[in-house]
Amino acid sequence: MMGPKKETQAALFYEFSLEDHVPADHLVRAIDRFIALDAIRSHLAPFYSTIGRPSIDPELMIRMLLVGYVMGIRSERRLCEEVHLNLAYRWFCRLDLTDAVPDHSTFSKNRHGRFRESDLFRQLFEEVLSRCIVEGLVGGSSFGADASLIKADASRYAKVERADWVVPEAVTRATQEYLDTLDDAAFGASTPVEPKALSPADPAARYTGANGDRPFFAYSTNYLVDLDNAVIVDVDATAPIRQAETGIVQDMIVRTRERFDLHPDMLVADTAYGSAPMLGWLVDEQGIDPYIPVIDKSERKDGTFSRDDFTYDPGTDAYTCPGGRQLVQFRRTYTTPRSGVDAEGMMRYRASKKDCDLCPLKPQCCPKEPARKILRSIHEHARDRARDITKTDAYVTASYARKKVEMLFAHLKRILKLDRLRLRGPNGAKDEFLMAATAQNLRRLAKLVPIPA
Numbered sequence: 001m002m003g004p005k006k007e008t009q010a011a012l013f014y015e016f017s018l019e020d021h022v023p024a025d026h027l028v029r030a031i032d033r034f035i036a037l038d039a040i041r042s043h044l045a046p047f048y049s050t051i052g053r054p055s056i057d058p059e060l061m062i063r064m065l066l067v068g069y070v071m072g073i074r075s076e077r078r079l080c081e082e083v084h085l086n087l088a089y090r091w092f093c094r095l096d097l098t099d100a101v102p103d104h105s106t107f108s109k110n111r112h113g114r115f116r117e118s119d120l121f122r123q124l125f126e127e128v129l130s131r132c133i134v135e136g137l138v139g140g141s142s143f144g145a146d147a148s149l150i151k152a153d154a155s156r157y158a159k160v161e162r163a164d165w166v167v168p169e170a171v172t173r174a175t176q177e178y179l180d181t182l183d184d185a186a187f188g189a190s191t192p193v194e195p196k197a198l199s200p201a202d203p204a205a206r207y208t209g210a211n212g213d214r215p216f217f218a219y220s221t222n223y224l225v226d227l228d229n230a231v232i233v234d235v236d237a238t239a240p241i242r243q244a245e246t247g248i249v250q251d252m253i254v255r256t257r258e259r260f261d262l263h264p265d266m267l268v269a270d271t272a273y274g275s276a277p278m279l280g281w282l283v284d285e286q287g288i289d290p291y292i293p294v295i296d297k298s299e300r301k302d303g304t305f306s307r308d309d310f311t312y313d314p315g316t317d318a319y320t321c322p323g324g325r326q327l328v329q330f331r332r333t334y335t336t337p338r339s340g341v342d343a344e345g346m347m348r349y350r351a352s353k354k355d356c357d358l359c360p361l362k363p364q365c366c367p368k369e370p371a372r373k374i375l376r377s378i379h380e381h382a383r384d385r386a387r388d389i390t391k392t393d394a395y396v397t398a399s400y401a402r403k404k405v406e407m408l409f410a411h412l413k414r415i416l417k418l419d420r421l422r423l424r425g426p427n428g429a430k431d432e433f434l435m436a437a438t439a440q441n442l443r444r445l446a447k448l449v450p451i452p453a
């Protein structure tokens with residue numbers, strides 16, 4: 001028998017508890033254990049006026065933003081709809097069934113205003129990282145570093161030539177941030193080469209074809225990761241330039257030590273970080289073993305002797321060539337001693353022209369030069385240390401561990417869906433990368449720390 005059609009009757013009173021309707025194994029319940037936002041209110045208090053209409057609760061805004069980043073909801077408009085409709089998200093945001101959800105436009109006002117001025121996103125990231133340390137997820141001995149390109153919110157079709165761009169009369173927030181970062185090494189001041197193309201919407205974003213695809217405007221997100229459990233110990237935004245990415249890793253290592261007293265024994269990274277100054281900084285100034293391939297252009301492809309065929313003797317500070325002759329920096333004594341180091345930190349060791357003229361090996365050594373010359377970096381001992389490490393079994397193990405950093409970037413783009421920024425300007429990129437890294441660490445905590453029975 002066909003049952004009767006049920007007509008919905010609006011009840012006058014409900015007895016409904018959100019707590020009972022959020023599954024025990026739901027991700028928001030798992031991460032909620034690690035979020036303590038009590039300090040947020042007092043931290044933000046100086047950034048609110050004491051008069052006027054009360055604002056939206058900042059804790060609610062942060063909780064909603066966390067839902068967005070943890071669950072990969074990139075649109076703020078959709079986030080508001082999801083929090084409105086999803087019981088688990090309402091529970092996480094401490095909203096009851098009848099509580100109103102803030103309008104999406106409220107987010108941008110707070111993100112570009114009070115939250116940024118108060119450095120709230122970094123504080124939030126560091127609080128979650130502190131929790132990772134307390135839970136024993138951070139070993140602190142082996143770190144990995146890498147960077148990944150994230151598309152900027154700027155169309156590749158709306159680019160202008162750098163030389164043709166003039167500062168507009170009405171300067172947008174993104175343009176002002178670009179002007180403010182012109183001397184910042186993280187955003188290109190470390191490279192003398194100016195970008196050829198520029199986006200009027202987000203001038204600090206770099207036009208790059210580094211992915212081998214069609215060029216686009218992008219920022220780099222830079223991670224410093226503890227390799228024990230792939231916990232992100234620091235994150236920052238830079239232009240997608242090697243010098244900027246190398247420099248920010250140094251900043252992050254120093255910042256992690258100052259804020260959390262973490263002193264890694266080793267840093268694992270790819271060849272992009274294998275420049276002589278970077279290796280010298282790690283070995284000499286920080287006492288960190290570089291598990292990094294050395295950038296080495298000394299090998300010759302034309303069959304003539306490479307630098308490896310010459311032996312360096314630190315005692316005499318001279319190279320010995322395959323013909324048994326010495327290559328030295330200076331063949332005479334100067335009244336004013338010279339360092340012999342050029343602007344790039346390189347020293348030149350030269351053979352005697354007389355030796356080379358008489359040498360039967362000259363066609364294999366320096367057929368087009370009067371005498372052979374060898375370049376040596378002032379950081380060569382650090383490069384040698386890195387070369388020695390690459391021959392060990394520990395290096396092979398570390399290379400596998402480095403994949404954890406790459407996995408975090410894959411997770412960032414595929415699961416958290418952060419393959420294109422929604423905020424413009426260097427500060428927008430920083431805010432988004434901080435929140436995404438916070439979300440990744442929260443998911444790590446939720447996965448590795450079991451919910452007490």
Ligand code: SF4
Pocket residue numbers: 321322323324325351355356359360361362365366371372
């Ligand atoms: S050419 Fe000069 S540097 Fe080269 S092997 Fe002969 S003596 Fe040595």
